[in-house]
Amino acid sequence: EAGVTQFPSHSVIEKGQTVTLRCDPISGHDNLYWYRRVMGKEIKFLLHFVKESKQDESGMPNNRFLAERTGGTYSTLKVQPAELEDSGVYFCASSQRGSYNSPLHFGNGTRLTVT
């Protein structure tokens, strides 16, 4: 089966610009997660979708971040306007079941650099 794919792999933008990251989960996986790792810090949870619904968005840092999953397939994460502290690697993951005991399948991440 195809894995979780993320696009783009790298993005360099200027402060104040907008960037949209895309994630295609494994086919059939209803659960989709976004995580982020900023330089030198831990990988942090951003939010969790079940199909097209936001199950938990407690990790979203502020209202400059908007995640969508229209139709319950792929997801986008938009940062508008981007700030310097948004730089980091954004990971998407999916799982078949929404369960504490379901391992996550991660994509390779999008490395975002805000200058």
Added chain:
Amino acid sequence: SQQGEEDPQALSIQEGENATMNCSYKTSINNLQWYRQNSGRGLVHLILIRSNEREKHSGRLRVTLDTSKKSSSLLITASRAADTASYFCATASGAGSYQLTFGKGTKLSVIP
């Protein structure tokens, strides 16, 4: 202080040796998971151990969990150069959320 702190931060060993990484956490958990990340790639799930389990094996991997000490260890036996990667522990604490809390990871280098 962080949930899921790995120790050591970096580890360098010779091929064929065993590698042990430790993880400590602070709150009660439903399970603890270990992931591997090769440079520039995504995280790959290695093993999940539930809070009522004490030890689990998968191939050359052995994970232990001590909930009384809030700690876990990952042992990789007979290491190979291909095991060179960063290893992360992550805890699932429940409370209505499926989010994982990750540590900063241990960077393992296996020298051929």
